[in-house]
Amino acid sequence: MTMLVSRTWVDVCPLDKLIPGRGVCALVGGLQVAVFRIAGEEIYAISNFDPFSRAFVLSRGIVGSRAERLKVASPIYKQSFDLDTGVCLDDATVSVRTFEVRVVDGMVQVASP
Amino acid sequence: MALEHLRHMASHEDRRTLVVAGNGMVGHKLLEILVERGATAEWDIVTFCEEGRPAYDRVGLSSFFNGTSAEELSLVAPGFFDQLGLTVHLGDAVASIDRAAGEVVSTQGRRIPYDALVLATGSFPFVPPVPGKDTPGCFVYRTLDDLEAIRAYAAGGRVGAVVGGGLLGLEAANALRSLGLETHVVEFAGRLMPVQVDEGGGSVLRRRIEDLGVSVHTGMVTTEIVAGPTGGVAAMRFKEGDDLPVDLVVFSAGIRPRDQLARDAGLAVGERGGVVVDDACLTSDPRIFAIGECALYGGRIFGLVSPGYQMARVAADRLLGGGAAFTGADMSTKLKLMGIDVASFGDAFAAGDGCEAITYRDPVANVYKRLVLGPPDRRGDRKVAGGILVGDATVYQTLLQMCRGDMPTPTHPEELIFPVRAGGGAPAVGVGALPPTAMVCSCNNVDKGTICAAVGAGCDSVSAIKKITKAGTGCGGCVPLVTDIMRDEQKKAGVVVLNTLCEHFGYSRQELFDIVRVHRITSFSEVLAAHGSGEGCEICKPAVASMLASLANGHILDGEQAALQDTNDHFLANLQRDGTYSVVPRVPGGEITPDQLIALGQVAKEFGLYTKITGGQRIDLFGARVDQLPSIWRKLIDAGMESGHAYGKALRTVKSCVGQTWCRYGVQDSTTLAIDLELRYRGLRAPHKIKGAVSGCTRECAEAQGKDFGVIATEKGWNVYVGGNGGMRPKHAELLAADLDRDTVFRYIDRFLMFYVRTADRLERTSVWLDKLDGGIEYLRRVVIDDALGICAELEADMARHVDTYECEWKAVVDDPARMERFRTFVNSDEPDPNVVFVTERGQPRPAYLHEKQDPALLAIGAKP
Ligand SMILES: Cc1cc2nc3c(=O)[nH]c(=O)nc-3n(C[C@H](O)[C@H](O)[C@H](O)COP(=O)(O)OP(=O)(O)OC[C@H]3O[C@@H](n4cnc5c(N)ncnc54)[C@H](O)[C@@H]3O)c2cc1C
Ligand code: HEM
Ligand code: SF4
Ligand code: SF4
Numbered sequence: 001m002t003m004l005v006s007r008t009w010v011d012v013c014p015l016d017k018l019i020p021g022r023g024v025c026a027l028v029g030g031l032q033v034a035v036f037r038i039a040g041e042e043i044y045a046i047s048n049f050d051p052f053s054r055a056f057v058l059s060r061g062i063v064g065s066r067a068e069r070l071k072v073a074s075p076i077y078k079q080s081f082d083l084d085t086g087v088c089l090d091d092a093t094v095s096v097r098t099f100e101v102r103v104v105d106g107m108v109q110v111a112s113p
Numbered sequence: 114m115a116l117e118h119l120r121h122m123a124s125h126e127d128r129r130t131l132v133v134a135g136n137g138m139v140g141h142k143l144l145e146i147l148v149e150r151g152a153t154a155e156w157d158i159v160t161f162c163e164e165g166r167p168a169y170d171r172v173g174l175s176s177f178f179n180g181t182s183a184e185e186l187s188l189v190a191p192g193f194f195d196q197l198g199l200t201v202h203l204g205d206a207v208a209s210i211d212r213a214a215g216e217v218v219s220t221q222g223r224r225i226p227y228d229a230l231v232l233a234t235g236s237f238p239f240v241p242p243v244p245g246k247d248t249p250g251c252f253v254y255r256t257l258d259d260l261e262a263i264r265a266y267a268a269g270g271r272v273g274a275v276v277g278g279g280l281l282g283l284e285a286a287n288a289l290r291s292l293g294l295e296t297h298v299v300e301f302a303g304r305l306m307p308v309q310v311d312e313g314g315g316s317v318l319r320r321r322i323e324d325l326g327v328s329v330h331t332g333m334v335t336t337e338i339v340a341g342p343t344g345g346v347a348a349m350r351f352k353e354g355d356d357l358p359v360d361l362v363v364f365s366a367g368i369r370p371r372d373q374l375a376r377d378a379g380l381a382v383g384e385r386g387g388v389v390v391d392d393a394c395l396t397s398d399p400r401i402f403a404i405g406e407c408a409l410y411g412g413r414i415f416g417l418v419s420p421g422y423q424m425a426r427v428a429a430d431r432l433l434g435g436g437a438a439f440t441g442a443d444m445s446t447k448l449k450l451m452g453i454d455v456a457s458f459g460d461a462f463a464a465g466d467g468c469e470a471i472t473y474r475d476p477v478a479n480v481y482k483r484l485v486l487g488p489p490d491r492r493g494d495r496k497v498a499g500g501i502l503v504g505d506a507t508v509y510q511t512l513l514q515m516c517r518g519d520m521p522t523p524t525h526p527e528e529l530i531f532p533v534r535a536g537g538g539a540p541a542v543g544v545g546a547l548p549p550t551a552m553v554c555s556c557n558n559v560d561k562g563t564i565c566a567a568v569g570a571g572c573d574s575v576s577a578i579k580k581i582t583k584a585g586t587g588c589g590g591c592v593p594l595v596t597d598i599m600r601d602e603q604k605k606a607g608v609v610v611l612n613t614l615c616e617h618f619g620y621s622r623q624e625l626f627d628i629v630r631v632h633r634i635t636s637f638s639e640v641l642a643a644h645g646s647g648e649g650c651e652i653c654k655p656a657v658a659s660m661l662a663s664l665a666n667g668h669i670l671d672g673e674q675a676a677l678q679d680t681n682d683h684f685l686a687n688l689q690r691d692g693t694y695s696v697v698p699r700v701p702g703g704e705i706t707p708d709q710l711i712a713l714g715q716v717a718k719e720f721g722l723y724t725k726i727t728g729g730q731r732i733d734l735f736g737a738r739v740d741q742l743p744s745i746w747r748k749l750i751d752a753g754m755e756s757g758h759a760y761g762k763a764l765r766t767v768k769s770c771v772g773q774t775w776c777r778y779g780v781q782d783s784t785t786l787a788i789d790l791e792l793r794y795r796g797l798r799a800p801h802k803i804k805g806a807v808s809g810c811t812r813e814c815a816e817a818q819g820k821d822f823g824v825i826a827t828e829k830g831w832n833v834y835v836g837g838n839g840g841m842r843p844k845h846a847e848l849l850a851a852d853l854d855r856d857t858v859f860r861y862i863d864r865f866l867m868f869y870v871r872t873a874d875r876l877e878r879t880s881v882w883l884d885k886l887d888g889g890i891e892y893l894r895r896v897v898i899d900d901a902l903g904i905c906a907e908l909e910a911d912m913a914r915h916v917d918t919y920e921c922e923w924k925a926v927v928d929d930p931a932r933m934e935r936f937r938t939f940v941n942s943d944e945p946d947p948n949v950v951f952v953t954e955r956g957q958p959r960p961a962y963l964h965e966k967q968d969p970a971l972l973a974i975g976a977k978p
Pocket of ligand 1 (some may be wrong): 173413
């Protein structure tokens with residue numbers, strides 16, 4: 001993974017606003033980012049864009065696991081995306097972008113590229 | 114002494130002869146054990162079977178009325194009696210025993226010398242000596258022949274009565290009910306099942322049974338059976354009160370051991386009957402054994418199969434020179450009577466010294482539980498000593514294991530009988546806690562270790578385990594426990610159980626539904642932790658959410674449930690291809706006022722929504738962004754509208770025609786019925802969407818035969834159709850019942866829908882489900898009309914709870930700021946979604962196609978650099 005020299009962290013929302021197992025969408029530097037809380041401070045961020053339907057909806061999918069991988073299923077045609085890598089688990093030629101995420105003083109933040 | 118005697122005989126001859134009188138459940142079990150243990154190498158075994166057919170499952174006798182055939186009830190494996198060393202004389206009984214000569218003589222004149230004789234003659238039903246007891250139309254309930262005779266006679270009758278409100282009496286009553294008779298139970302004692310349950314349990318049982326439409330008369334002494342002009346039964350007369358007109362009477366006033374043979378031969382018999390036996394199951398003659406219901410051990414008759422099987426095991430062992438002993442048996446039982454769970458175990462009446470009972474009674478759910486605790490030990494701890502469960506016996510196995518000392522009694526045993534509350538940590542006792550020595554199947558003496566070993570050896574289904582271990586082949590009461598043990602073992606071994614919901618659960622939807630229902634599970638994490646693995650997924654999460662919703666009816670956005678829902682359920686709206694949502698308010702029966710139409714129009718104009726009439730006679734508003742949904746609904750609700758549940762796997766619409774009210778052909782008021790049906794079932798969560806329709810006459814303008822449930826008016830009432838649908842694979846609905854009155858329409862549809870909700874697979878519509886039901890519409894009729902499974906009362910109660918707790922999901926949201934919070938496009942910004950772009954077509958908005966969008970750059974966002 002490339003470490004960017006300069007990057008800004010954008011506030012998403014307080015951690016306690018996130019329902020475990022559910023996602024929200026945040027605007028980060030004009031980009032739509034889907035942010036998911038699994039449990040505790042385990043948080044993932046990927047693009048909100050679903051390449052199959054071309055709609056911005058991944059944040060509204062159902063979070064779960066396949067084998068050992070955490071994933072979200074698109075609410076439109078149900079393809080699953082790996083939360084860690086952004087790779088589509090049903091078609092490895094397709095992937096969505098991932099974002100760095102952290103929690104500072106109870107605030108969830110996503111790195112703006 | 115007996116042993117020496119037998120050995121002594123053996124030294125005289127090479128082969129010896131064993132005569133078995135009676136080929137009932139216990140007599141046959143003896144033969145099976147002997148064959149399995151190789152006894153035919155030295156014994157010639159001759160069996161006399163008084164009945165015309167060899168051994169069959171008497172415990173399952175009543176299932177004969179639900180379509181189980183006599184062949185299916187047979188306990189005799191094909192070819193069993195063809196084995197060398199085995200002879201059976203069907204339809205021939207042992208008539209007398211000549212002990213001095215060591216010989217039996219049969220009714221048909223056969224004389225068979227014996228070296229050993231086993232009496233397994235069972236018992237006969239006791240018929241009280243009331244005048245008229247032999248009138249045509251009087252029956253007993255013991256053999257297949259009895260049942261055949263009852264069925265034939267019942268065809269001409271309307272009212273049936275059972276004398277005796279014990280276990281068998283109630284079973285007989287259920288049978289009469291399933292034959293379509295108005296049914297009465299007359300019990301001499303002051304309560305039902307006086308032997309098994311106490312006063313409190315008896316009254317709960319009574320109320321439940323009366324709910325099923327059976328009339329119960331306790332404390333009544335029958336004095337005469339009165340014949341009518343044709344000579345058949347016409348009425349029952351009592352010491353107290355009026356005559357009861359009946360067409361058929363079944364006596365079930367207890368059983369008496371068949372000990373006549375033994376009496377005539379001068380063997381010791383008990384004061385009130387029964388052939389006296391010792392630990393070896395030997396009678397007062399060391400060459401003659403008695404086992405099963407004809408035997409009297411320790412002054413007791415054991416009227417259940419499981420102790421009978423134990424006696425068979427002892428007698429077989431003795432015949433083969435072993436030293437096994439019968440030391441009495443546990444009379445604990447769990448039964449399903451008319452669909453009602455009843456269990457009694459250990460010292461149920463707290464008769465023991467220092468025993469005390471704790472009772473729990475829920476008059477609303479009609480549940481009664483009584484837990485008897487033994488005297489405190491030195492440390493003040495008390496062991497489970499017995500108990501009674503009526504209406505809910507899910508804890509039976511656990512309590513029984515504690516009662517037998519196979520499992521420790523927890524510190525607060527009373528928690529075991531109180532209902533599990535959401536979040537309240539009731540002691541969860543899984544099968545993993547059972548030691549290998551714990552008895553699982555008491556009918557066949559199979560412990561947990563044996564079942565685990567069978568699973569280890571590759572048994573991967575309950576039927577395979579049944580075949581190998583025989584567990585679950587007696588009364589069947591342990592099958593759920595066997596299933597749990599198997600699953601638990603498979604899970605431990607990491608076996609992937611196939612034909613299951615998804616990778617996270619080793620169960621089908623129906624199995625999982627039962628688990629959730631029976632264990633009263635209220636959250637996904639609870640069911641995942643106890644019965645699943647991993648994190649869940651888009652298949653199991655909504656499936657469980659739907660089960661929780663059909664069972665508990667809480668708001669679907671609350672607590673943990675929020676994370677389970679499909680996006681449609683999560684935002685209570687239907688997701689469209691561009692990420693916007695559609696809004697569909699309920700229009701019950703398709704009837705809408707001008708004011709509501711105007712309100713819909715105003716909302717659509719204000720929010721720039723596209724409007725279209727749906728196939729379900731309502732109006733769909735398209736193009737709403739997530740953040741607009743609450744304001745849209747606020748206005749719709751203020752205009753008197755409510756959620757249409759178009760987003761859920763739930764009841765959609767009940768279409769109707771205008772019927773009698775306007776139409777010149779109409780014969781009934783179809784619109785009112787459709788509205789009432791839709792309001793009754795609105796919000797009902799199901800494995801798939803459900804649609805209904807009502808037509809006002811046979812012209813069928815509402816297309817009711819293309820719906821999951823459809824009602825068509827007739828001159829005499831209503832015809833109900835089920836299992837139809839339009840869509841991708843259209844299917845005509847099938848006629849469930851004709852010419853019903855309004856109440857019956859509701860009752861049948863209540864039962865049908867709840868039965869479907871309980872048993873269908875995920876995403877299985879009623880048509881597919883009905884196709885897969887073994888026996889199809891006929892079977893469905895037996896379940897929802899004749900109540901053959903005895904679950905109709907439960908199904909109706911489930912539906913009543915649904916109706917009582919319904920609330921408009923949208924109203925609950927707009928009334929609650931906390932629930933409103935999620936309806937945002939971006940958590941950190943109030944901007945609208947810049948990617949949602951509309952163009953105008955025919956005067957209305959529609960989503961822009963890709964080439965029409967202003968800023969295609971936005972679409973690149975998802976691609977990795
Ligand atoms: C409707 C019903 C439901 C029941 N439900 C349960 C239950 O849920 N759980 C439970 O544990 N138990 C139940 N029982 C009781 C159970 O069926 C008996 O305990 C069991 O059948 C006893 O077996 P047996 O072999 O001793 O007697 P039986 O099964 O009665 O067999 C005796 C056989 O011997 C024959 N016979 C008699 N005399 C002679 C003779 N001289 N020569 C040749 N043959 C003769 C009889 O015709 C009969 O076929 C139920 C019984 C009935 C009727
Ligand atoms: C995302 C996909 C779908 C959406 C959003 C959707 C939505 C709807 C809606 C809102 C209605 C109107 C019902 C009402 O008035 O409440 C409807 C009706 C209907 N839908 Fe769908 N539907 C979808 C998929 C399907 C599919 C796959 C089928 C076929 C298998 C189907 C078959 C029907 C039929 C036959 C009707 C008409 C019902 C009637 O006449 O009563 N729908 N749909
Ligand atoms: S179904 Fe019958 S009553 Fe209803 S509109 Fe058609 S013709 Fe009229
Ligand atoms: S028929 Fe096909 S395109 Fe039309 S609404 Fe149904 S699913 Fe969508």
